[in-house]
Amino acid sequence: MLELTDYSVNFSAGAALRQANLTIKPGDRLGIVGESGSGKTMLALSLMGMAPDGATLSGALCVDGIDMTQRNEIEWQNIRARRVAMIFQEPMAALNPLRRVGDTVMEPMRVHEGLSHDQAQARALSLFEEVGIPDPAARLRQFPHELSGGQRQRVLIALALACNPALLIADEPTTALDANVAVLITDLLVRLSQERQMALVFITHDIAAVARATQDIVVMYGGDMVEYGPTAEVLKTPHHPYTKGLLDALPDPSRTTHDANGKRRRLPTIPGTVPQLQDLPQGCRFAGRCPVEVPQCAAQKPATQSFAVNRSSACHLNEGAKR
Amino acid sequence: MSVPLLTATGLTRHYALPRTSLLRPAPLLTAVDNTSFTINAGETLGVVGESGSGKSTLARMVMAFETPDAGEVLFQGQNIHALPAPELRKLRQQFQMVFQDPYGSLNPRRPVGWSIAEPLRAIGEDENTNRRVKEALEQVGLHADAADKYPHEFSGGQRQRIAIARAIVTRPALLVADEAVSALDVSVQAQILNLLMDLQDDLGLGILFISHDLAVVGAICDTLLVMQHGKPLEAGRTADILRNPAHAYTQSLLTAAGVHT
Amino acid sequence: MNRRLPTNLVIGAVLVALVVGVAALSLVWTPHDPTLMNIRGKFADPSEAHWLGTDQLGRDVVSQLMAAARNSMTVALVAVLLGGSIGVALGLFASAVGGWVEDGVMRLADLGFAFPALLFAIMLAAVFGPSLSNAVLAIAFINIPIFARVTRGSANQIWTLDYVSASRAAGMNKFVISRDHILPNIAAAIIVQATIEFAVAILAEAALSYLGLGAQPPASSWGRMLSEAQTLMYLAPQLAIYPGLCIITAVLGFGLLGDGLRDISDPRLSRQR
Ligand SMILES: Nc1ncnc2c1ncn2[C@@H]1O[C@H](COP(=O)(O)OP(=O)(O)O)[C@@H](O)[C@H]1O
Ligand SMILES: Nc1ncnc2c1ncn2[C@@H]1O[C@H](COP(=O)(O)OP(=O)(O)O)[C@@H](O)[C@H]1O
Ligand SMILES: [Mg+2]
Ligand SMILES: [Mg+2]
Numbered sequence: 001m002l003e004l005t006d007y008s009v010n011f012s013a014g015a016a017l018r019q020a021n022l023t024i025k026p027g028d029r030l031g032i033v034g035e036s037g038s039g040k041t042m043l044a045l046s047l048m049g050m051a052p053d054g055a056t057l058s059g060a061l062c063v064d065g066i067d068m069t070q071r072n073e074i075e076w077q078n079i080r081a082r083r084v085a086m087i088f089q090e091p092m093a094a095l096n097p098l099r100r101v102g103d104t105v106m107e108p109m110r111v112h113e114g115l116s117h118d119q120a121q122a123r124a125l126s127l128f129e130e131v132g133i134p135d136p137a138a139r140l141r142q143f144p145h146e147l148s149g150g151q152r153q154r155v156l157i158a159l160a161l162a163c164n165p166a167l168l169i170a171d172e173p174t175t176a177l178d179a180n181v182a183v184l185i186t187d188l189l190v191r192l193s194q195e196r197q198m199a200l201v202f203i204t205h206d207i208a209a210v211a212r213a214t215q216d217i218v219v220m221y222g223g224d225m226v227e228y229g230p231t232a233e234v235l236k237t238p239h240h241p242y243t244k245g246l247l248d249a250l251p252d253p254s255r256t257t258h259d260a261n262g263k264r265r266r267l268p269t270i271p272g273t274v275p276q277l278q279d280l281p282q283g284c285r286f287a288g289r290c291p292v293e294v295p296q297c298a299a300q301k302p303a304t305q306s307f308a309v310n311r312s313s314a315c316h317l318n319e320g321a322k323r
Numbered sequence: 324m325s326v327p328l329l330t331a332t333g334l335t336r337h338y339a340l341p342r343t344s345l346l347r348p349a350p351l352l353t354a355v356d357n358t359s360f361t362i363n364a365g366e367t368l369g370v371v372g373e374s375g376s377g378k379s380t381l382a383r384m385v386m387a388f389e390t391p392d393a394g395e396v397l398f399q400g401q402n403i404h405a406l407p408a409p410e411l412r413k414l415r416q417q418f419q420m421v422f423q424d425p426y427g428s429l430n431p432r433r434p435v436g437w438s439i440a441e442p443l444r445a446i447g448e449d450e451n452t453n454r455r456v457k458e459a460l461e462q463v464g465l466h467a468d469a470a471d472k473y474p475h476e477f478s479g480g481q482r483q484r485i486a487i488a489r490a491i492v493t494r495p496a497l498l499v500a501d502e503a504v505s506a507l508d509v510s511v512q513a514q515i516l517n518l519l520m521d522l523q524d525d526l527g528l529g530i531l532f533i534s535h536d537l538a539v540v541g542a543i544c545d546t547l548l549v550m551q552h553g554k555p556l557e558a559g560r561t562a563d564i565l566r567n568p569a570h571a572y573t574q575s576l577l578t579a580a581g582v583h584t
Numbered sequence: 585m586n587r588r589l590p591t592n593l594v595i596g597a598v599l600v601a602l603v604v605g606v607a608a609l610s611l612v613w614t615p616h617d618p619t620l621m622n623i624r625g626k627f628a629d630p631s632e633a634h635w636l637g638t639d640q641l642g643r644d645v646v647s648q649l650m651a652a653a654r655n656s657m658t659v660a661l662v663a664v665l666l667g668g669s670i671g672v673a674l675g676l677f678a679s680a681v682g683g684w685v686e687d688g689v690m691r692l693a694d695l696g697f698a699f700p701a702l703l704f705a706i707m708l709a710a711v712f713g714p715s716l717s718n719a720v721l722a723i724a725f726i727n728i729p730i731f732a733r734v735t736r737g738s739a740n741q742i743w744t745l746d747y748v749s750a751s752r753a754a755g756m757n758k759f760v761i762s763r764d765h766i767l768p769n770i771a772a773a774i775i776v777q778a779t780i781e782f783a784v785a786i787l788a789e790a791a792l793s794y795l796g797l798g799a800q801p802p803a804s805s806w807g808r809m810l811s812e813a814q815t816l817m818y819l820a821p822q823l824a825i826y827p828g829l830c831i832i833t834a835v836l837g838f839g840l841l842g843d844g845l846r847d848i849s850d851p852r853l854s855r856q857r
Contacts, residue, residue: 178373183578250509253537253538257541267542269513270513388749419754430747441751442753
């Protein structure tokens with residue numbers, strides 16, 4: 001239902017998204033992971049036709065088989081909310097503090113679908129129930145500050161679901177939440193996706209959450225999609241050196257913390273820091289930090305290699321290895 | 324018998340909630356309730372719990388920013404809340420703090436060297452200031468030239484290193500880290516955790532390490548205190564608690580950290 | 585991104601530049617001595633010698649307006665600086681110490697708010713006789729609570745920031761922190777307030793002088809020119825119109841400039857209105 005082909009987002013400083021390829025089918029649950037600045041939000045905004053003003057776009061973006069790259073804002077407005085909806089990281093910032101949350105949720109239904117106030121209210125009520133807000137009738141009349149962070153995020157999910165989208169994009173929906181609340185919200189998103197046959201793009205830097213929630217995963221670094229595959233497989237046997245480094249750096253409570261000499265173990269790290277957009281290497285974005293770098297890495301962008309129908313990675317070392 | 328570096332006994336702190344009625348007194352919220360712990364030199368105590376469980380309030384009392392309503396904090400055997408102000412100010416170089424937000428913890432209008440030197444100026448140390456600032460920067464893995472730059476010229480991880488440099492410049496005995504790695508990316512977080520462990524080994528620091536992420540705490544802490552709604556829920560050796568959580572709440576934190584026991 | 589300066593800022597800056605420029609010019613040059621009387625040439629029409637004519641005593645109107653601009657600026661500047669410094673110091677102090685001291689200082693400030701400035705000026709005049717310096721004191725006095733409040737409000741926000749806590753952890757005392765961290769970070773808010781209060785001070789000076797409680801003859805003042813012209817309203821209405829226009833220009837200029845500065849220093853504040 002949604003397809004990206006060689007899609008790029010360029011700023012004057014450099015490419016925030018470089019030749020992204022992605023296919024999303026109804027009911028898919030896709031995780032996008034990567035550290036800050038890797039282009040996750042840029043990807044999400046692109047899928048909504050909301051790339052920032054300064055950006056030059058290239059490549060193709062098809063929604064329901066229609067190429068949207070040349071379409072104008074009005075045509076995008078018809079698609080947003082009804083075909084593709086999005087929730088954001090900061091549940092407080094995304095809600096108007098001066099409006100009752102019920103009114104906020106009812107607005108798109110009335111605008112997009114011309115529902116009457118009563119119809120919209122009835123649907124808002126059932127949505128609040130669906131996303132697990134206790135005492136939904138009373139909550140409709142409350143203001144954002146009267147709700148907890150988790151409940152605000154549920155309201156935003158209800159808002160995104162208001163017009164029955166076929167694809168829901170969640171950009172770091174749990175980052176601002178407590179760990180155990182985050183688990184509940186993650187599970188809610190999975191349930192909704194299954195019950196409604198709604199595709200879910202789950203963007204996060206929380207590997208534990210993505211392992212819980214998604215079937216497939218895209219790993220991003222510096223605007224490139226460096227690895228793609230079934231979530232469990234990628235996390236177990238990563239092919240790209242960046243994915244390996246990222247997973248190793250994750251503290252693992254089941255690992256012993258002291259080595260044989262009783263000395264505390266250090267965590268494996270990726271040397272250096274993520275460069276700024278304008279300082280990214282032209283070839284492989286990971287060049288300069290990669291432990292297995294070869295000379296061609298810095299100059300030449302590695303092609304994406306497929307290992308199986310559903311598994312690929314972009315690294316020079318994989319070329320020819322497992323074609 | 325050696326005195327522990329820090330002993331907190333029965334710490335309790337109330338806050339007044341907004342009044343609901345003009346006639347009734349303001350209701351009280353107990354942010355921290357009867358909490359005790361010890362930290363030995365060279366050891367790390369982890370405090371975990373969801374937000375609002377009172378972790379930061381605990382840190383502020385240990386730092387003597389706030390006075391507990393009950394209980395006491397003994398630092399090297401001295402009750403810090405009973406010390407006269409000038410003596411407390413002198414003792415402060417012995418316990419320092421690192422904050423969560425790498426963007427908010429450095430004054431944006433001052434070069435970072437100025438910020439790092441602040442604890443030295445507070446004790447009237449003048450002659451060696453430059454040398455010690457440079458030393459501290461190198462200890463946290465930055466170049467000594469960084470002293471003349473401004474915070475906006477650094478990434479989040481680098482700023483957190485600078486904040487740590489400021490905290491260790493007086494060679495303290497105790498470091499309080501309140502969610503010090505929570506705002507950082509995974510790979511940067513690992514670097515900072517390693518840095519804390521290195522510094523601890525080199526300087527024999529005691530660390531009070533606050534986090535909501537049990538996985539992170541598991542990687543660095545010797546002992547653990549789990550808090551919920553201001554109350555201590557369980558305490559003990561980290562490995563024991565991770566292997567064998569006594570409470571469903573601790574279990575839920577483990578689940579959130581991606582551990583399935 | 586929209587980089588255009590707000591309109592109110594531009595207009596305000598132009599008006600302020602005009603008024604301040606004229607005031608500065610009057611230090612070195614006016615067409616005539618503003619106090620020089622010439623009874624035979626009174627109520628003269630505008631001419632090449634007297635661009636806006638002369639008043640009931642034959643003094644050159646342009647020269648008087650220019651000298652009055654200078655006096656007005658001086659009074660406003662001294663009053664705002666004096667009242668502002670005391671207010672800022674009080675606000676910083678209250679915010680740094682906190683607790684009942686803070687409450688006490690702010691209640692006192694509320695009391696100052698409730699006390700009408702004009703009444704205070706009349707009281708000063710009754711005790712010490714009317715004079716320009718008493719007018720300055722009165723205007724400075726009304727500025728104290730205003731600045732104390734703004735300062736304390738902004739300072740309290742800065743006190744919650746981590747780098748201030750870090751400074752406290754370093755063992756710095758609160759007054760050093762106020763100087764090093766708090767003041768530089770609230771300076772913008774204070775400058776904005778000062779600009780707005782400058783406009784208010786100009787108006788207050790005009791009002792006090794109009795009532796005879798401000799500038800004393802022979803010093804020129806827009807307010808006094810206005811009150812003198814009042815009795816001649818039918819004979820020479822232009823004599824009231826000129827100082828009136830000057831007051832409007834100056835007050836509007838500083839007011840708009842202050843609003844504009846606030847808009848660019850904190851876009852949130854302006855959108856809320
Ligand atoms: N409006 C913009 N103009 C220029 N560069 C931008 C803009 N927005 C984002 N970027 C850059 O694009 C890159 C990707 O950003 P983003 O998609 O927000 O990353 P993520 O969501 O993964 O943290 C970053 O390097 C960021 O600095
Ligand atoms: N200065 C304060 N005034 C009133 N309530 C406070 C204050 N500081 C913290 N609290 C309350 O105390 C409780 C504990 O807060 P805190 O120590 O910040 O928790 P944590 O750091 O674990 O998130 C919360 O309910 C919080 O709202
Ligand atoms: Mg993002
Ligand atoms: Mg906290």
